[in-house]
Amino acid sequence: MPLHTITLADGRSLAYRSENRHRPPQRAVPARQISAAQVFRHACNGTATLWTGDFHQGKQLLAALKKHARKPAAPAPDPQTAFHKHRLAQSQHSRTANMLLVIIGAGFTLDLPRAPDVSAALADVYGTPNREPFLLPLKQLLGFIGAHQWHLKGVDVPALDGRIHVPFGVFSPVRGEYVGLLRDAPLPPVCETAFDIGTGSGVLAVLLAQRGFRRVVATDCDARAAACARANVRRFGLHAKIDVLQQNLFPAGTADLIVCNPPWLPAKPTSAIESALYDPDHAMLRAFLRDAPACLNPQGQIWLVLSDLAEHLSLRPADALPQWFAQAGLRLLAADHVRPIHGKAADPSDPLAFARQRERTFLYRLAAAQG
Structure with a gap:
């Protein structure tokens, strides 16, 4: 999977992990309180938002960001155009949603208020626990958690x-x-x-x-x-x-x-x-x-x-x-x-x-x- 480095506002550089192939952000600004509109504006400028607040509030912010980024699509003149417009919209929405980041600490830890234990879900994806912290889109972390639960349960x-x-x-x-x-x-x-x-x-x-x-x-x-x-x-x-x-x-x-x-x-x-x-x-x-x-x-x-x-x-x-x-x-x-x-x-x-x-x-x- 692609590995990149992102510079934080305090001058630190952390590795960035992502499962998608979007161009990664070059920098990230921390926030404990911020609106979806502000996160969206940062994203449009190529800047990610590093969420440092409550885990459940972060999930709510992500949901609001997805709604903010989603715009009604104009009717397409033919099926092929409809498909390509749909794929483009999916890619744009995904890139925007992936601009809300969290820090995963050593040993797959998540040091946010009310955060669950995410170590098993991350081990399911990455295997050996990390020694150095890295940045991960919150959207992908939630996807890992859901996938881990389905992995354990299985599909009938x-x-x-x-x-x-x-x-x-x-x-x-x-x-x-x-x-x-x-x-x-x-x-x-x-x-x-x-x-x-x-x-x-x-x-x-x-x-x-x-x-x-x-x-x-x-x-x-x-x-x-x-x-x-x-x-x-x-x-x-x-x-x-x-x-x-x-x-x-x-x-x-x-x-x-x-x-x-x-x-x-x-x-x-x-x-x-x-x-x-x-x-x-x-x-x-x-x-x-x-x-x-x-x-x-x-x-x-x-x-x-x-x-x-x-x-x-x-x-x-x-x-x-x-x-x-x-x-x-x-x-x-x-x-x-x-x-x-x-x-x-x-x-x-x-x-x-x-x-x-x-x-x-x-x-x-x-x-x-x-x-």
Whole structure:
């Protein structure tokens, strides 16, 4: 993650940690009493506010800052413009909210009145406790605390008859409807070996092992995701069947089934976790389709999980997927789909509601083209 140094008003320089890719502030001014409007003005000038007051008042200030920074968006002339305006607004709101900082002391301590013990939540993100203090956006600290609680609790995945535990920085399988598609799909003629490419939390690798595959190899290029997947594999008692490798795309060898749930939207991510959602020009999807056929055993299949939201936002032509399948030498066996059931799908106030209301999540089942 990026590490920068910020100069405080008293002349000290402290390391600054952030999970996003915004340009960091160069300086920070301390405050125990300040309005959201003042914090916003500082932020517009590239100056962060270092909160030194009561923890709960800091949370209230952050909420007020978010409201102050949010402005009604003008109607967009077309779906693609609506999406890009939405992403720009998200980035601007995030940058502003992340300009309210706190100092994390040695050993992941937070020395603010009425502050909770944040050491476990920060250890979940960073691992070894720090020896030197550093600056952290209050918004991200609250995100770490919430993510830690969810990590301990886990996410119920009915298709697995169990819970998947996901730490901060790994995409959570909250959209569990697609897992049901893979649970119900007819298996290939041979079911010995499977690859799960871009495994994330490991949810699909666990499902494949539960469905009878004797060996599953799951890969992910992200270290946090690989560690998360290994932990979930152990929780389900499947470590003898599933190998998790930290690497990009395909492991060595071939498989009877190759599964992939790539990023769905062709856009630039602004943080590491957003890489599970956004991928410029569908780079991972294209690379997967290009190389997957060579990794298939005879009679093997490829299962691709993909939303059609990009099509409803005019970010991908409706005929793009059939063309990419054909270019990769693949034929479509079947395309099962399900309507998303997450909160945004039914929220009429969402800026992209016009597209989310039409979205479907597909399971494309593919095989090598004949002759």
